[in-house]
Amino acid sequence: MSNLAPSAALAPALPVSASSGAAIELVGVNKWYGEFHVLKDINLRVHRGERIVICGPSGSGKSTMIRCINRLEEHQQGSIIVDGIELTNDLKRIDEIRREVGMCFQHFNLFPHLTILENLTLAPIWVRKMPKKDADELAMHFLRKVKIPEQANKYPGQLSGGQQQRVAIARALCMKPKIMLFDEPTSALDPEMVKEVLETMVSLAEEGMTMLCVTHEMGFARQVANRVIFMDAGQIIEMNEPEAFFSNPQHERTKLFLSQILGH
Amino acid sequence: MNLSSFIDVFHSWPSLLNGLAMTVMLTLVSSFLGVVLGTLCAWGSLRGPKALRWFIRGYVEFFRNTPFLGQIFFIFFGLPALGVKLDPVTAALVALTINLTAYACEIIRAGIEATPAGQFEAASSLGLKPAQAFFLVILPPAFQRVWPAMTSQLVIILLASALCSQISVAELSYEANMIASRTFRNFEAYIVVTVIYLGLAVLFREMLTWVGRRFVYGEFATVGQR
Amino acid sequence: MNDFTTWDVFRNLLAAVPWTIYLSLIAFAGGAVVSLLLLSLRFAFPRVAGTPVRLYVQLFQGTPLLMQLFLVYFGLALMGVQTTPLFAASLCLSVYSSAYLTETWYGCVLAVPKGQWEASSSLGLKHWQQMLLIVLPQALRLSVPPTVGLMVQIVKNTSLASIVGFVELTRASQIIANATFEPFLAYGAVAFIYFVICFSISLCGRHLEKRIRI
Numbered sequence: 083m084s085n086l087a088p089s090a091a092l093a094p095a096l097p098v099s100a101s102s103g104a105a106i107e108l109v110g111v112n113k114w115y116g117e118f119h120v121l122k123d124i125n126l127r128v129h130r131g132e133r134i135v136i137c138g139p140s141g142s143g144k145s146t147m148i149r150c151i152n153r154l155e156e157h158q159q160g161s162i163i164v165d166g167i168e169l170t171n172d173l174k175r176i177d178e179i180r181r182e183v184g185m186c187f188q189h190f191n192l193f194p195h196l197t198i199l200e201n202l203t204l205a206p207i208w209v210r211k212m213p214k215k216d217a218d219e220l221a222m223h224f225l226r227k228v229k230i231p232e233q234a235n236k237y238p239g240q241l242s243g244g245q246q247q248r249v250a251i252a253r254a255l256c257m258k259p260k261i262m263l264f265d266e267p268t269s270a271l272d273p274e275m276v277k278e279v280l281e282t283m284v285s286l287a288e289e290g291m292t293m294l295c296v297t298h299e300m301g302f303a304r305q306v307a308n309r310v311i312f313m314d315a316g317q318i319i320e321m322n323e324p325e326a327f328f329s330n331p332q333h334e335r336t337k338l339f340l341s342q343i344l345g346h
Numbered sequence: 347m348n349l350s351s352f353i354d355v356f357h358s359w360p361s362l363l364n365g366l367a368m369t370v371m372l373t374l375v376s377s378f379l380g381v382v383l384g385t386l387c388a389w390g391s392l393r394g395p396k397a398l399r400w401f402i403r404g405y406v407e408f409f410r411n412t413p414f415l416g417q418i419f420f421i422f423f424g425l426p427a428l429g430v431k432l433d434p435v436t437a438a439l440v441a442l443t444i445n446l447t448a449y450a451c452e453i454i455r456a457g458i459e460a461t462p463a464g465q466f467e468a469a470s471s472l473g474l475k476p477a478q479a480f481f482l483v484i485l486p487p488a489f490q491r492v493w494p495a496m497t498s499q500l501v502i503i504l505l506a507s508a509l510c511s512q513i514s515v516a517e518l519s520y521e522a523n524m525i526a527s528r529t530f531r532n533f534e535a536y537i538v539v540t541v542i543y544l545g546l547a548v549l550f551r552e553m554l555t556w557v558g559r560r561f562v563y564g565e566f567a568t569v570g571q572r
Numbered sequence: 573m574n575d576f577t578t579w580d581v582f583r584n585l586l587a588a589v590p591w592t593i594y595l596s597l598i599a600f601a602g603g604a605v606v607s608l609l610l611l612s613l614r615f616a617f618p619r620v621a622g623t624p625v626r627l628y629v630q631l632f633q634g635t636p637l638l639m640q641l642f643l644v645y646f647g648l649a650l651m652g653v654q655t656t657p658l659f660a661a662s663l664c665l666s667v668y669s670s671a672y673l674t675e676t677w678y679g680c681v682l683a684v685p686k687g688q689w690e691a692s693s694s695l696g697l698k699h700w701q702q703m704l705l706i707v708l709p710q711a712l713r714l715s716v717p718p719t720v721g722l723m724v725q726i727v728k729n730t731s732l733a734s735i736v737g738f739v740e741l742t743r744a745s746q747i748i749a750n751a752t753f754e755p756f757l758a759y760g761a762v763a764f765i766y767f768v769i770c771f772s773i774s775l776c777g778r779h780l781e782k783r784i785r786i
Binding site for chain 2: 631633634635636637638639640642643646647650724727728729731732734735742745746749754755756758759760762763766767770771774
């Protein structure tokens, strides 16, 4: 904790519903790629219903951190507890966690050989063992929610980037996750498509989804985040409510970063 | 079969050595000629006049879609009917080179086509002539990109040179046949020669990797290497 | 002395075409079965089976098919197995093809982007489900062009069966060349026939490739 700026030590404002305990808890998490120390002593407690935006320069470890939360990457030290289940090498538990945690990727990673509808129903059918008819209904429900039900029978390659990312969000939602992770969901998109994806994410936030979002969309952070985290060189440098974070950054590196991405 | 039955084979080491030398010579000469001619053909098939393009395309398709054994028979036994009489070694070299050129052309062409068009435009905008742009700007990264595929193809040519024994070129597998019929140790002779080929293939691949690092990737190893 | 017309040469060569095709089909089917077995082993037990499978591939890709053919032919005889040229050639070509098919198909599975594995993991799919539902269907599409290329190689490789005395196209052309004293015509005609067979396979492959692209 010694690395944290003073403001991070203050108790951040929590949403009222957070009383039921932590959704995600990272305690003293360390990770190395060979010699390279990617994550240094990460401590983070995410409450239920809380929405956190993580920003920082590339290579700061922000993506790695959220990829550790559903075990796309393994951490070597410390503990990660998701929804009361600690991540270990026990494959059953990893599966349990992955069922509860949805993820959206920078490059969407839709399955190109399946239609949009099949992309959405795949996991409910094979993981949740849902009958196909119910899965189809569920999928159409979420496709309407992300406002592209008419694309159900097309293939991912026929959709625009923004549409693909909305499908990816709907695909994750079909598993009824308790937590959603977003790994730079808008950074591979053309500027005119960023808005439609952000709108989808905002409406998700309004419904009380627990969200961890790596993004540089500071407008989005202001609008929906309970806390904003700044990471650099594998450490959490600063963590605060959005208002305070943007108007009064404590740490030099945060100031520099903010001036680079905000100052035109 | 036991260890002593290999002794007969090893007694013929001088002829094995001669065969080895011939195989190495055939491989190196045809590899060099094939890559050079293949590069020229790739240029011709992309930038040459229309008639040349069609000719090269036809040549490449024909030689990639017929067996090497048939090609070597045609060149050695068939061409004399047209008055072109080649001795076995020359015929073998011609066959290997013509065959490799077709494959090399296709490999290099694929590498060139994967080079962004902007590269050629940038070179032209700097005032380079088309040939200069091709050999100085387009070709080096294309070679980097396809060097692994080229390495595999050259190893295939090394192994295909075994078929030259069928027109009585005294290379390794020809010597294997000779030793086999002299000693009646068929299996042992072929085992020994197969192991030599395996060693040659491993060595040749290593050598080509070295050549690639030294001359192909150079100091601008940004593309093509994974 | 020469009573053979060009048509006679072609007619006799065409009679040998079924044997070349037959041998090619055996080699491809046999090679595919062996390589699917090897690939299943390699993916099911990557630690244990990885190295042996790699060595198998390198062994058969690093030695001439001609030597393999002789080894099989004389090796079987040495073991006291009654063998025919057809059997020896089929066995040898199958094994040889399996090495190339294994290498190629393994590459196709690896070529499926990492993001596909990650996305399906994050949805909670089990390893075999990821393989069966997500990765293999995509690898199958990627494998069409190189597999067609290998089929052409296999057809051409069957010409080596002539060396152990099996009468397919190449052997037929040798017999005709010797009988007619017209090697130019005989070897030219056989090259043309091979070209027609192999080029049609390539064209079918290109057509298929266009159809499966999405």
